[in-house]
Amino acid sequence: MSSFLRTGKKIIAIGRNYVEHVKELNNTVPKEPFFFLKPTTSYLPSGGKIEIPRGVLAHHEVELGVIIGKSGKDINASQADSYIAGYALAIDMTARNMQEDVKKRGLPWTASKGFDTFTPIGSFIDRSAAPDSNKLKFWIKINGTIKQNGTPAEMVFPISKLIEHVSSIMTLEEGDLILTGTPSGVGPVSPGDEITAELSTESGVVLSSIQFTAIQRDSGYQFKPE
Amino acid sequence: MSSFLRTGKKIIAIGRNYVEHVKELNNTVPKEPFFFLKPTTSYLPSGGKIEIPRGVLAHHEVELGVIIGKSGKDINASQADSYIAGYALAIDMTARNMQEDVKKRGLPWTASKGFDTFTPIGSFIDRSAAPDSNKLKFWIKINGTIKQNGTPAEMVFPISKLIEHVSSIMTLEEGDLILTGTPSGVGPVSPGDEITAELSTESGVVLSSIQFTAIQRDSGYQFKPE
Ligand SMILES: [Mg+2]
Ligand SMILES: [Mg+2]
Ligand SMILES: [Mg+2]
Numbered sequence: 001m002s003s004f005l006r007t008g009k010k011i012i013a014i015g016r017n018y019v020e021h022v023k024e025l026n027n028t029v030p031k032e033p034f035f036f037l038k039p040t041t042s043y044l045p046s047g048g049k050i051e052i053p054r055g056v057l058a059h060h061e062v063e064l065g066v067i068i069g070k071s072g073k074d075i076n077a078s079q080a081d082s083y084i085a086g087y088a089l090a091i092d093m094t095a096r097n098m099q100e101d102v103k104k105r106g107l108p109w110t111a112s113k114g115f116d117t118f119t120p121i122g123s124f125i126d127r128s129a130a131p132d133s134n135k136l137k138f139w140i141k142i143n144g145t146i147k148q149n150g151t152p153a154e155m156v157f158p159i160s161k162l163i164e165h166v167s168s169i170m171t172l173e174e175g176d177l178i179l180t181g182t183p184s185g186v187g188p189v190s191p192g193d194e195i196t197a198e199l200s201t202e203s204g205v206v207l208s209s210i211q212f213t214a215i216q217r218d219s220g221y222q223f224k225p226e
Numbered sequence: 227m228s229s230f231l232r233t234g235k236k237i238i239a240i241g242r243n244y245v246e247h248v249k250e251l252n253n254t255v256p257k258e259p260f261f262f263l264k265p266t267t268s269y270l271p272s273g274g275k276i277e278i279p280r281g282v283l284a285h286h287e288v289e290l291g292v293i294i295g296k297s298g299k300d301i302n303a304s305q306a307d308s309y310i311a312g313y314a315l316a317i318d319m320t321a322r323n324m325q326e327d328v329k330k331r332g333l334p335w336t337a338s339k340g341f342d343t344f345t346p347i348g349s350f351i352d353r354s355a356a357p358d359s360n361k362l363k364f365w366i367k368i369n370g371t372i373k374q375n376g377t378p379a380e381m382v383f384p385i386s387k388l389i390e391h392v393s394s395i396m397t398l399e400e401g402d403l404i405l406t407g408t409p410s411g412v413g414p415v416s417p418g419d420e421i422t423a424e425l426s427t428e429s430g431v432v433l434s435s436i437q438f439t440a441i442q443r444d445s446g447y448q449f450k451p452e
Contacts, residue, residue, distance in 0.1 A: 009235045010265050015334070031452065036334035037263040039236050041397040053395075073342065074446050106329035108241070108262035108336075114396050116299065168447040169279075170340050171267040219300050221394040226257065 001085040001175060002124040004067050005045065008175030011038040011119060012166055013063075013092050017156050017181025024184045033157045033165045036109045038092070038179075042119040046210035050093060050189065051117045055223035058189045058214070061092040061182035062140035062148050062197050064133070066159055067124060068176040073167050080163035083172065087125045089138055089199040089208040092179050093118035093189070098223050115221070119179075120195070122208035133159060135202040142187070143194050150183030191216040227311035227401060228350040230293050231271065234401030237264040237345060238392055239289075239318050243382050243407025250410045259383045259391045262335045264318070264405075268345040272436040276319060276415065277343045281449035284415045284440070287318040287408035288366035288374050288423050290359070292385055293350060294402040299393050306389035309398065313351045315364055315425040315434040318405050319344035319415070324449050341447070345405075348425070348434035359385060361428040368413070369420050376409030417442040 014035050016022045022029050044050065052058045069085030098112035130136055139149035152159065162178055189195060191214050199208040240261050242248045248255050270276065278284045295311030324338035356362055365375035378385065388404055415421060417440050425434040 010267070034328075034333055034337070036336045037265060037340070039263060039396050041236070041399065102260075103332035106332060107260055109334045110262045111260070111395050114263070116395075116397055165447075168445075169337050169342075170265050171342055173267065219394075221391075 001067050001069055004124060004175040004177060005043050005121070008040055008177055009173060010176040011040060011179065012176065013038055013113065013179040014162055014181045018150060018154055018183045019156060020184035021182055021186065024186070029156055033162055035166060036113060038119055039114050041116055042114055044117040044120040044212065046122050046212070048117065048120065048212055050120055050195065050212050050214045051217035052189070052191055052214055053115055053217050053221050053223065056095040057097040059094045059096040059186045060140055060142065060147065060189050060195065061094055061186050062138060063090050063092050063179045063182050064136060064138060064152055065090040065121065066178040066180060068172045069174060071171060071173050073171040075163050075167040077160040077164040080160040083163055084127050086127045087130060087133065088122050088177065089197055089210055090119060090121040090179055091140065091197065092182060093120065095223065097225065101225055120210065120212045122210040125207050129207055130201065136199060138197065138199040140195065140197040142189065147187055148183050148185035152180065154183065155181060189214045227293050227295055230350060230401040230403060231269050231347070234266055234403055235399060236402040237266060237405065238402065239264055239339065239405040240388055240407045244376060244380055244409045245382060246410035247408055247412065250412065255382060259388055261392060262339060264345055265340050267342055268340055270343040270346040270438065272348050272438070274343065274346065274438055276346055276421065276438050276440045277443035278415070278417055278440055279341055279443050279447050279449065282321040283323040285320045285322040285412045286366055286368065286373065286415050286421065287320055287412050288364060289316050289318050289405045289408050290362065290364060290378055291316040291347065292404040292406060294398045294400060297397060297399050299397040301389050301393040303386040303390040306386040309389060310353050312353045313356060313359065314348050314403065315423055315436055316345060316347040316405055317366065317423065318408060319346065321449065323451065327451055346436065346438045348436040351433050355433055356427065362425060363428070364423065364425040366421065366423040368415065373413055374409050374411035378406065380409065381407060415440045
């Protein structure tokens with residue numbers, strides 16, 4: 001499944017799955033998981049440039065990604081583990097001002113999450129490298145300063161529940177990515193910023209280390225609030 | 227591109243693109259196009275069964291689908307035509323009660339549009355069969371009664387503008403489908419209903435004729451409003 005960037009069809013991103021992050025954006029903890037789709041054209045491998053569209057206030061949301069290994073629907077949480085091929089460290093880049101605008105207006109989140117380069121991501125990590133995903137730890141730094149850190153143990157809905165929920169609505173396929181939500185500390189990414197993030201085991205073994213530079217995008221969409 | 231059902235990665239669905247439909251749902255005509263993503267796991271070829279999840283009020287939205295023939299970003303409307311491989315007649319099935327609920331709460335539309343079987347669709351129609359897409363006509367019948375009919379000529383934003391807008395946000399790829407919005411007359415689809423739809427040229431040549439049966443889905447997600 002190291003080919004998921006090229007072959008995967010879906011990116012399923014979970015919202016509000018860490019309590020402290022829910023609070024920082026003045027939202028409420030959901031009673032069941034909810035999610036949105038990001039296009040796979042938003043993938044950006046490590047070393048790449050995050051392009052910030054004109055008029056957009058971009059935010060970082062560092063997240064653990066779960067890569068699906070085989071097709072399934074109506075997967076019971078107790079069986080979910082066997083559908084996990086591995087993991088990837090990712091950033092769910094978000095046009096926060098656009099997202100706040102569409103939330104107010106009851107419109108889809110899609111564009112605010114779906115720009116090209118808005119899913120910076122690391123390499124495939126085989127599940128064997130992380131037998132207990134709850135013990136993983138990850139962080140993100142902007143220009144060398146830690147902004148977010150977390151562990152899947154803090155999730156409102158654990159990975160098994162996320163797989164159960166999503167697959168009760170849409171079939172999961174090999175190469176699909178589930179972004180499992182972001183811990184608190186989200187904040188702006190501006191042109192010129194250096195973004196680094198790391199995923200490691202409990203004992204400190206680094207499983208993924210990614211880095212990106214943010215730049216201004218001069219062509220394409222320009223956000224102008226109404 | 228007759229393989230788009232199998233190889234395509236994105237379904238981009240445009241909202242509120244026919245004035246009469248905007249009015250019937252008490253919405254306002256958008257100043258620029260907006261869209262959401264549906265997963266390709268929602269495709270259902272003609273002859274299949276539309277599965278209605280428990281607790282869901284499902285609505286039909288018959289739409290002209292545009293199939294992208296080559297990769298492109300920041301496509302100018304004047305060049306958009308060369309990115310169109312062809313067309314397909316489709317139904318953007320919608321869990322209307324779920325959608326109204328998430329709209330009120332500022333949440334993503336994704337689940338309400340993304341259930342398995344929620345994109346019933348016909349075969350690929352090469353663009354050579356429809357040199358002027360504005361002259362196409364389509365309709366949908368539920369149990370033999372016409373519920374919606376329309377022509378792309380009535381769109382708020384024409385296909386060329388939709389391609390320009392979407393590709394200014396996310397790269398379009400070969401096999402992607404753009405659902406171009408639905409005319410007025412949307413309404414319920416219930417278990418047992420027979421759904422038929424047709425796409426034809428101005429002179430009455432039938433380009434696509436599709437039919438589906440709706441059934442109750444007994445497993446999977448159940449919608450329970452809060
Ligand atoms: Mg959405
Ligand atoms: Mg996120
Ligand atoms: Mg629609």
